[in-house]
Structure formats: structure tokens, C-alpha cells
Amino acid sequence: MYMLQVGINGYGTIGKRVADAVRAQPDMEVVGVAKTRPNFEAEGAVENGYSLYAAIEERAELFDEAGIELAGMVEEMVEEADVVVDACPSGIGADNKSLYEEYDTPALYQGGEDADVADVSFNARANYEEAVDAQHVRVVSCNTTGLSRLIAPLREEYGVEKVRATLVRRGGDPAQTGRGPINDIVPNPVKLPSHHGPDVKTIFPDLAIDTLGLKVPATLMHMHSVNVSLESEPDAEEVRELLEEQSRIFVVPERMDIDGAGKLKEYAMDRGRPRADLWENCLWGESVSMEGNDLYLFQAIHQESDVVPENVDAIRAVTNSADARESIETTNDALEIGF
Amino acid sequence: MYMLQVGINGYGTIGKRVADAVRAQPDMEVVGVAKTRPNFEAEGAVENGYSLYAAIEERAELFDEAGIELAGMVEEMVEEADVVVDACPSGIGADNKSLYEEYDTPALYQGGEDADVADVSFNARANYEEAVDAQHVRVVSCNTTGLSRLIAPLREEYGVEKVRATLVRRGGDPAQTGRGPINDIVPNPVKLPSHHGPDVKTIFPDLAIDTLGLKVPATLMHMHSVNVSLESEPDAEEVRELLEEQSRIFVVPERMDIDGAGKLKEYAMDRGRPRADLWENCLWGESVSMEGNDLYLFQAIHQESDVVPENVDAIRAVTNSADARESIETTNDALEIGF
The missing domain is CATH 3.30.360.10 (Dihydrodipicolinate Reductase; domain 2)
Structure with a gap:
């Protein structure tokens, strides 16, 4: 079975959760995560076995100085990925759009971005189908x-x-x-x-x-x-x-x-x-x-996590690799959603 | 001009504010305030020149021990008053009702009491007239x-x-x-x-x-x-x-x-x-x-004070000493309500 290659740009509150949720899926894997600067979360990414990419070239050496090994620059991750999940702070996602377009990589944005950054705003339960094969999708806020x-x-x-x-x-x-x-x-x-x-x-x-x-x-x-x-x-x-x-x-x-x-x-x-x-x-x-x-x-x-399964479903939607029912079920099973 | 004699049973958050507001009015004065036990508020009552009455006979000596001078027992205050404002904690007002009935003194209760403690629930702007000449009136909560x-x-x-x-x-x-x-x-x-x-x-x-x-x-x-x-x-x-x-x-x-x-x-x-x-x-x-x-x-x-002018108006209503417009204006002027 082909495993969807997912890159995650931004490894903070949302990004680190999406990374773990993607890794838990049977049909996708994390090609890498990107971060602007070293901190405890960057260290955690490496410890968790994710390939870490520098999001800003000029700051790449900061990772070196902090003793954190980089896999490369974010451009390489975007090129390698089938889908990029942009989990950068509000507003930065829009700035990154041209990068994703350059490599023709479908991209998911978070709800902090303006709706017009994307072709469609997404909620798995409500409008999964509208995001099928879309190039730019915004997963709405918590x-x-x-x-x-x-x-x-x-x-x-x-x-x-x-x-x-x-x-x-x-x-x-x-x-x-x-x-x-x-x-x-x-x-x-x-x-x-x-x-x-x-x-x-x-x-x-x-x-x-x-x-x-x-x-x-x-x-x-x-x-x-x-x-x-x-x-x-x-x-x-x-x-x-x-x-x-x-x-x-x-x-x-x-x-x-x-x-x-x-x-x-x-x-x-x-x-x-x-x-x-x-x-x-x-x-x-x-x-x-x-x-x-x-x-x-x-x-x-829960503002930090309720969009996480939605991001996972949106990955399947933009790659047209499952329908809504199938994707939601797979995501829920993998994460053990539902008490 | 006859000054309405107002007793205040309970001198906590609401009672102390009502006492000061009554004292500021041109047509009423505080005959006394009653409290169950000595504390900083009891001391403050005496310092502010209010006659302090003990609400519970068995605890009267506690005031003595604390060096706080009592004017007497709450029954005397109720007898002397034209109106009593009950500002005791929720539920105690209902317990006190028989005391007010005994002396035939009209009483105001606070919003923490059940509505059926009183003949009418009161808001000056909405239904002042309904409380005119009533014996038991509940000023609704903040x-x-x-x-x-x-x-x-x-x-x-x-x-x-x-x-x-x-x-x-x-x-x-x-x-x-x-x-x-x-x-x-x-x-x-x-x-x-x-x-x-x-x-x-x-x-x-x-x-x-x-x-x-x-x-x-x-x-x-x-x-x-x-x-x-x-x-x-x-x-x-x-x-x-x-x-x-x-x-x-x-x-x-x-x-x-x-x-x-x-x-x-x-x-x-x-x-x-x-x-x-x-x-x-x-x-x-x-x-x-x-x-x-x-x-x-x-x-x-403001949970501690918005009912204070309403209590003042209710005093005039139960004693039928002013109509709504007149009372509200008098209260507002005396307290300088309105920014």
C-alpha cells in the first residue's frame, strides 16, 4: 500500500499534534516537520524521530548551535511531500502559499488564516467532498x-x-x-x-x-x-x-x-x-x-486539538484517497476517538 | 419633613451599601443595623455611626468580648423601624419573616430568597407601582x-x-x-x-x-x-x-x-x-x-451594588411616600447615579 508522504510546516501547538496523528494512520507517514527556530519542541521533534527541516535559511545555523540535527531546508520537505500541512502562526500560512505553489504541492492551512487563502474551508463532517482534489484547503479553527x-x-x-x-x-x-x-x-x-x-x-x-x-x-x-x-x-x-x-x-x-x-x-x-x-x-x-x-x-x-483529526481527513480529501465516511472512520480508529 | 426610619438586618455586602445609600437620601435615615457576629464590618458599622443591634441573642456577648458596643437586640430595631431591609444571606430572610410580621413592620428581602417569601418581586424601572403599600417585597437579584x-x-x-x-x-x-x-x-x-x-x-x-x-x-x-x-x-x-x-x-x-x-x-x-x-x-x-x-x-x-438604588426605591414604594418617577429621581440625585 502506498503511504501518503505528509510534510508539516510549523511544529507548535497544532503541528506537533498533527504530526503524531498522521504517524498513527495506516495510510500515511510524516516525511518531515519544519520549524523556524530551535526550542524544546524542535528537540522533541528529533527525539520523536521526525526529520527536522529549517523553515528560514538565515536561522538554520541556530539549530546547529543548539546541537539539533537538521535534515535540510523546508523547500526540500515541500518538494518531497504529497501534501503539506501548514501549521504556522496565523498569517504566516498565507506567506507560505507561494512556496507550496512553486512545488505544486497541495497544502492545508489552519483556521487562523483568512478564508481566501484557500479554495475551500473544510470540516470533515460537513463538507469533506468539497475539498476532494483541491490544491489549497483551510481547516477551520477550533x-x-x-x-x-x-x-x-x-x-x-x-x-x-x-x-x-x-x-x-x-x-x-x-x-x-x-x-x-x-x-x-x-x-x-x-x-x-x-x-x-x-x-x-x-x-x-x-x-x-x-x-x-x-x-x-x-x-x-x-x-x-x-x-x-x-x-x-x-x-x-x-x-x-x-x-x-x-x-x-x-x-x-x-x-x-x-x-x-x-x-x-x-x-x-x-x-x-x-x-x-x-x-x-x-x-x-x-x-x-x-x-x-x-x-x-x-x-x-479543546482549542489545541479538535482540529487535529480534521487535518488528517483533509489530507485524504486533497489526495482523493478516501471518501468522507472511510476517512473519518480510519482517522477515528487510528486515534481511538470516541469515549 | 418626616424622615422614614429604616432598619437594616444584615450588614454584609448588600446591607452596608444599602445603609450608606439610605443615609444619603433626603427623606430617610438609618435607625440601626443588625449583625449576627462581630467582624471588621461590625466594627465599621459603629465607626460609621450606625446603631448596631445583635441579630442573635445567644451571640450578643461576642460583641462585648470584641469591644463593640451594641444598641440592643434586633427586635428593638424592627419595632422602631418604618421599614426593614433584610440583607441577610440567602434563605435567612425567609426565616426572619415572622419577626417582621410580629411587629407589623414592612420588610424588603433580597433576590437570594425564593420569590414566594414576598407579595411582590420588585424592580424600580419595571414595576414600582406593584409594591406600593405592600407588606413584603423582594428586590430581585443583581x-x-x-x-x-x-x-x-x-x-x-x-x-x-x-x-x-x-x-x-x-x-x-x-x-x-x-x-x-x-x-x-x-x-x-x-x-x-x-x-x-x-x-x-x-x-x-x-x-x-x-x-x-x-x-x-x-x-x-x-x-x-x-x-x-x-x-x-x-x-x-x-x-x-x-x-x-x-x-x-x-x-x-x-x-x-x-x-x-x-x-x-x-x-x-x-x-x-x-x-x-x-x-x-x-x-x-x-x-x-x-x-x-x-x-x-x-x-x-456589578453584583455587589446594582440592587442598592432599587432597595432605596422599594422603601419609598412600601411606605407609599413617592411615585416611581419621583423616587428614582431622588435616589439617583442623592447617590449621583449616571456618569
């Missing part, structure tokens, strides 16, 4: 991924009149020690809409959706307070069952007594998840409520 | 007060189809060192609805409202992410102007560059507000948005 996974089955089953969501966002990731707020609740952006609503519309162009964003002093996960006005009036139990059937939605059962993001992460650690990642939307079963045609619920979104 | 002040003018001006609000609640007050969460975002309650929606319906019985509550690691203020589906479609500027006309809504202008609760409190301190209190809803002008008939906005609610 929050948009979380909303898309939720909206897709609701649209199919009940029809959606309108989505209204308040996104209570973590101020920074656990390692981002320079970010706030401390002890505050900050409307962000204070001017509506937050970018999330328009971003979800890159996946569902005809969807009516308004989103509000805030930042709070938390680092573990985002929390969504979601209202979906449906086109019909199922009872809450029926909606809950529909959501429980979704492979990337973990409907947290009452009996677990998990009350927030802290216990969710504890649970992920107890289950031996790599980096305590929660690839699934974590949605409180108890919160699923219907008032007339208004559905309400809470879901927590 | 969040319900904040929502009621917002909903009342919107109902009058545009009609309200439905309110949907996510309440991002502070975990505890600044001095409540034992409360959480730390670094978490906790749906609370996870089962819908939160009590706030039904509580707002004690003010507007026929209102359609669904609320969701969360707790975050903040202490300064609550934050409301509000959606109101109106019965008409005014533009955002018109709605904003309506809200700017409300005396207890502070529409934060863009030019102030106030981005969250921290800067709001800083502003209150700079303006010399007692205890840096924010009696008004603090509502971001920039956030006021219309999408079709859907209004969205953010407002911050």
Missing part, C-alpha cells in the same frame, strides 16, 4: 470546527432557522504565559459579530448565525453557550440521541459528574489520551434543552 | 435587576418576542476567597434553564425568556451576552439612543476605551464612587447590534 460538527447533523435532521452562540473563550493556551485577562471578563470583540459566525458560513454559506465572543481567565478549553432555532420541534431526548450518534461529539453523561473543563481534562489524562487531548466536542447531555423550537446546550472545545 | 432594566424600555418601545441571555457569572465576590472556579469555565447550572429566566418572569410574567449561566474565574462583575428578538426592527443606533436615555444604564462610549470589568471598576474608583460601586448596568455601546429583529449586546453587572 471554534468553527466545534460549531460545524454540531450544526451539520441538526441541519440534516431538523433544519436550522438560526444559530445564536456565545463563545466564552479561554484567554490563552496553558503555555501562553503572556496572555490575559487575569480576573476579568472581556467582551471580545465588543463590536458584533465575532469572526466565528462569518467563519461558520464558510462551511454553511446559507446559514443564519450570529456569534458573540468573550475572553475569561481560563486556559483549558473554550465553552460555547449555544442556541439553535430549529425548523421543527423534536424533544430534547431525541436531539440528545442524535448528538450521541456523532463520532466526534462526546455527550458527557450525568453519571460522570464532570462539571467543567478541568474535570474533562482530568478525564482525558485518566484515559491516557496523548497530551490529554480532547479531539471531540464535549457536550453536556444534561444541558440539551428544547423550549418550543429553541435548542440550547453547552459544549466545551 | 442579574435579574440588570436584565429587567434592559428589558423594560425595549418592551415599551419595540415589543419583545423573546429574550435569550448567557450570563457569564463571576465565581465569587472579591472577598470570597473560598470560592471557585480557578482557571475553569463551568456551565452552572448545567441543566437549563438557569434560575435567572424564571426570576425575570417574576417581574414580567408574560415574557418569553431563556437564560444560560456559567461561572468563570473572575470576581469583579458579571457579564451578560444578551439577545432580544424584538417585535419590530429599529436600527442599532436608535436602540442605543433609547438605552442611553435610561438613568440606570451606563452606555459605555467607544472613546473611553473601556474593554472589560477591570477598567470599569478603575473608572468607578477614578470617579470617587464609594467602594468603587457601579450601580448602573454597564452596557457597551459598540456591542449594540441588530440582525433583522435580533438585538445583541454585552452588559456588565
